[in-house]
Amino acid sequence: xTTVKRSVGQASTKAPPIVMxxxxxxxAFLIIPxxxxxxxxxxxxxxxxxxxxxAIEALRLSLITSMLAAAVATVxxxxxxxxxxxxxxxxxxxxxxxxxxxxxLPPVVGGVTxxxxxxxxxxxxxxxxxxxxxxxxxxxxxxVMAEAFVAMPFLVITVEGALRSIDTRFEQAARxxxxxxxxxxxxxxxxxxxxxxxxxxxxxxARALGEFGATITFAGNFPGVTQTLPLAVYSALEVxxxxxxxxxxxLLAVSLTVLVSLRGxxxxxxx
Amino acid sequence: MRLLVVSLIAASLPFAGCANDDASTITVSAxxxxxDAFTEIGAAFEEQNPGxxxxxxxxxxxxxxxxxxxxxxxxxxxxxxxxAMQRAVDADSVESPRAFATxxxxxxxxxxxxxxxxxxxxxADPAVTLVVCDSPVPCGAAAWExxxxxxxxxxxxxxxxxxxxxxxxxxxxxxxxxxxxxTDLNAVVGExxxxxxxxxxxxxxxxxxxxxxxxxxxxxxxxxxxxxxxxQRILQSWGxxxx
Numbered sequence: 001x002t003t004v005k006r007s008v009g010q011a012s013t014k015a016p017p018i019v020m021x022x023x024x025x026x027x028a029f030l031i032i033p034x035x036x037x038x039x040x041x042x043x044x045x046x047x048x049x050x051x052x053x054x055a056i057e058a059l060r061l062s063l064i065t066s067m068l069a070a071a072v073a074t075v076x077x078x079x080x081x082x083x084x085x086x087x088x089x090x091x092x093x094x095x096x097x098x099x100x101x102x103x104x105l106p107p108v109v110g111g112v113t114x115x116x117x118x119x120x121x122x123x124x125x126x127x128x129x130x131x132x133x134x135x136x137x138x139x140x141x142x143x144v145m146a147e148a149f150v151a152m153p154f155l156v157i158t159v160e161g162a163l164r165s166i167d168t169r170f171e172q173a174a175r176x177x178x179x180x181x182x183x184x185x186x187x188x189x190x191x192x193x194x195x196x197x198x199x200x201x202x203x204x205x206a207r208a209l210g211e212f213g214a215t216i217t218f219a220g221n222f223p224g225v226t227q228t229l230p231l232a233v234y235s236a237l238e239v240x241x242x243x244x245x246x247x248x249x250x251l252l253a254v255s256l257t258v259l260v261s262l263r264g265x266x267x268x269x270x271x
Numbered sequence: 272m273r274l275l276v277v278s279l280i281a282a283s284l285p286f287a288g289c290a291n292d293d294a295s296t297i298t299v300s301a302x303x304x305x306x307d308a309f310t311e312i313g314a315a316f317e318e319q320n321p322g323x324x325x326x327x328x329x330x331x332x333x334x335x336x337x338x339x340x341x342x343x344x345x346x347x348x349x350x351x352x353x354x355a356m357q358r359a360v361d362a363d364s365v366e367s368p369r370a371f372a373t374x375x376x377x378x379x380x381x382x383x384x385x386x387x388x389x390x391x392x393x394x395a396d397p398a399v400t401l402v403v404c405d406s407p408v409p410c411g412a413a414a415w416e417x418x419x420x421x422x423x424x425x426x427x428x429x430x431x432x433x434x435x436x437x438x439x440x441x442x443x444x445x446x447x448x449x450x451x452x453x454t455d456l457n458a459v460v461g462e463x464x465x466x467x468x469x470x471x472x473x474x475x476x477x478x479x480x481x482x483x484x485x486x487x488x489x490x491x492x493x494x495x496x497x498x499x500x501x502x503q504r505i506l507q508s509w510g511x512x513x514x
Binding site: 221 | 333334408429445446
């Protein structure tokens with residue numbers, strides 16, 4: 001493995017004052033909303049707000065669906081990343097664009113596209129409904145689909161990047177020593193990218209946990225079935241600001257923990 | 272370089288909240304169910320009051336009340352229920368409201384009517400995929416009142432954030448039925464089939480309107496317009512009842 005050491009010199013620590021000023025403004029812009037949330041948090045009521053049946057059910061549903069979505073994204077996303085990184089074929093650039101589309105698409109639009117495909121009158125969904133009686137919207141499976149749809153690109157770009165950066169001579173050596181492609185994949189390639197793979201899985205999971213637009217559009221909103229934490233926050237805003245803030249705090253804490261622990265890996269530096 | 276940045280910041284300042292500082296623009300927060308009627312009323316008002324323009328913010332009434340209580344720059348609040356309006360009144364965000372319209376509920380089903388629904392009691396069938404508004408939203412509160420009044424044990428598939436979201440789920444034929452306002456059926460003629468609910472078993476809700484405590488002077492004339500002859504005529508053409 002090649003490690004690139006960043007050179008630390010005077011050039012990288014001395015910046016014109018305007019850079020520092022703008023950086024401070026940028027930081028304040030990102031931090032002030034968080035401070036606002038903390039200031040408004042009813043800390044004393046927090047235990048009771050987070051143990052209402054709605055909150056517990058939403059938390060449970062969010063954990064289950066986001067982990068399933070991360071699992072789906074991994075099982076399907078790793079092979080896709082491998083194809084994108086290792087194969088040469090026409091239309092590859094278009095394909096990569098399509099794979100990354102959910103990153104920039106408004107999630108509500110993602111939900112609409114899922115409806116047109118997997119709704120009970122959808123392109124594929126009509127057969128699921130007519131032949132097997134399966135209706136994905138309004139079901140927990142629909143939530144997992146919506147979450148996997150928006151989360152998978154995070155895994156694919158992370159893993160594809162890792163696959164491109166590793167030294168392929170290890171894989172070639174394994175092949176010349178008689179290992180099957182399957183053995184090479186599981187015993188050489190995947191172990192070599194394990195750090196990025198884990199980072200991709202956790203990022204996809206965090207994105208699935210925060211998913212809102214595609215879920216409410218495609219799967220609807222019902223406590224215990226499709227109402228995940230972000231949907232519960234949205235519903236709670238109608239009645240109790242305190243509860244909405246308390247639930248938001250949980251999401252924030254989880255996301256921040258994940259991102260802080262992963263930041264180094266996501267940027268590709270391994271210190 | 273510094274000069275460039277400073278001038279960029281200075282140049283961008285007038286854009287911050289520009290629509291809001293403009294004295295001739297009135298911001299109206301109105302219930303989702305008023306979308307079509309108020310859009311028409313807004314156009315008529317602007318025609319009669321050249322130089323004044325109306326900006327609408329349509330959403331579920333309880334969300335609008337929450338926004339106004341949080342200090343959203345709004346001049347007029349038109350709610351689909353007295354309960355949502357009361358929350359704004361209690362927070363001293365608005366002046367005392369008056370009723371300007373009434374509405375009642377109806378059942379919307381997809382054009383093919385896949386679950387073969389003909390009246391209210393059909394909705395209690397657990398096989399029917401029913402969507403309603405979430406209970407804090409007026410159309411949701413009214414729907415649950417309707418079920419209670421008729422002793423129906425209902426388990427919806429989804430609790431939507433506003434009445435237009437309910438309609439959408441029916442229009443795309445994902446839900447077998449949705450509880451909407453009678454007036455909403457006029458907005459989607461040809462896209463869904465409406466099933467009326469008889470007055471004796473129906474729920475009637477009253478729509479209140481008022482100006483916010485820090486409203487612009489012109490806001491009052493918009494409220495007058497809505498409660499006046501022209502506003503009432505338009506509201507009734509969209510199916511609303513007189514208060």
